[in-house]
Amino acid sequence: MSILKAIEYGSLHMTGALAQAAPQAGRSVMTTVQDMAYLVASILFILGIKRLRSPKTARDGNTIAAAGMALAIVATLLTASVSSLVGMAIAALLGSAIGAVMAARVQMTQMPQMVALFNGFGGIASALVAGGEWASERASAAGQQAAPAVDAAVTHATTSASTSVETQVMIGLSILIGMVAFTGSLVAAGKLNGNISGKPIVLPAQLALNVALLVGSLVGIGLFAALGGPMWALALTVALSAILGVTLTVPIGGADMPVMVSLLNSYSGLAAAATGFIIFNKALIVSGALVGASGLILTVIMCKAMNRSLANVLFAGIGTADSTGAASTTESATGKPVKRADADDTAIILDSAQRVMFVPGYGLAVAQAQHALRELADELTRRGVKVMYGVHPVAGRMPGHMNVLLAEADVPYEQLLDIDQANAEIEQCDVAMVIGANDVVNPATRHDQSSPIFGMPIIDVDKAQTVFVLKRSMAAGYAGVDNELFVADNTLMVFGDAKDTLQKVLAAIKEL
């Protein structure tokens, strides 16, 4: 490596670290402009997320964040060598095209698996950059050995950066988190998409296995840093963390996926932040921290909504695939008879109501009944009925999923209530209509300490005057628990396919 190259490398590549380590090299105007651009980009990300407080401003917020990203990318290209531009452009266009096609084609019901996949791509990208930094530094060290006459200051600067133990630890951590996010997300996406069984697959000595893999990965990082960055140590970490991602995700049941997807979201952010530590890039650190915090908060919200600890979700191996078992439609397991209603009865009661709350579960989406529901709601609104939707946090397959599905069916967002808002309104409702939901409306969670879902926050539909439950059969929900709501005095069961039932009810109302 020539002296010139070494200086160029020092002044352009190692912006943060070398600015301090080698003041002789100085900071070029370009790198200062670049850092300012990263600062502005970070501000734009924060302002963008801030606008997600309301659906009114959210779309602008997304655009602002995208502008921040564009700025960061352009600023980075300021110091790129001309010879590297073609390759980068091809790679960027390829990725952009794939992303654009995926974003345009995905159905809203498939959103969880796509977000999972994107989490994985973010993770692997960060791990690849970390690996690339290692390869680049190895080459740099080799270059110096070949050119021993390099100026002392530059040698010192480059050596301190390329052999720094801290940097090597960060390279290892970035790869560890990135690989776990990558393989874990692939498994999660496969489960959500039905390529892999949604059932929790309990591995032998699962906890011990995961701990062993994590410790092994960390030992790999330790050896990598201690021994001056040998490739085999890094390869060990890559392999073990890749396996860890799989073994962490495989035991998670389909219904617990909202938690796992949120957690993987968090990992993809943390991987980006770890990569930021390697190259001292504040834009990566800030953005990674924002995403890491976001994923973590959503994880906690999802766990609370199921009244379970994160450890329980991750290691208990419950949360089976959706129950599809056919059961009797005339009585519950306890033998108490259920009261049934047909479409005409339902229509009459709905029409005479003043306030109606719909409580959708994922069964609504499975039956593709969102549009039929909205049409019924529109007709009721025309007849002077106040309509609202109570959406439980785990009603969909990822945080906020049901809200998106309803928005897609043209449900106005003002009508979408979260669990607290819904429970504040429910007692004033003449009718609550549960569609394809089960455990999230089971009153046993409030008083039956023997119930496995005791303590889980629910939408208290049983406090409405009349409750309609649209359901295929009396089959239990995913927790495998009988629902006492179905045999309550003010509950009427309407059996059948949700879409079909809603259309019949709508037709009946129009005839009134």
Next chain:
Amino acid sequence: MNEALLISLFVFVLALFVGNELIQKVPQTLHTPLMSGSNAISGITVVGALALVGTGLAQQEGLARWLGLAAIVFAMINVVGGFAVTDRMLRMFRRR
């Protein structure tokens, strides 16, 4: 621990707190767009990939260059796909 790393750590921890404040205020209705949008933001790692490929030794070092180029592809899927799908979703949220 060198000073650059220490400053980075400060930035990281403070940004975690900012993120916490910001995201607590996002309503449940927007949690899915929040996830897909933050996903796109985590594609910021593309900046690291571009810096790797565009500057320094990666131009000569084959392995670093290829790792960087692969990272650009993955990160750009995230960036473009993430922002585009978020916009698509947010367009659907309408008032009465």
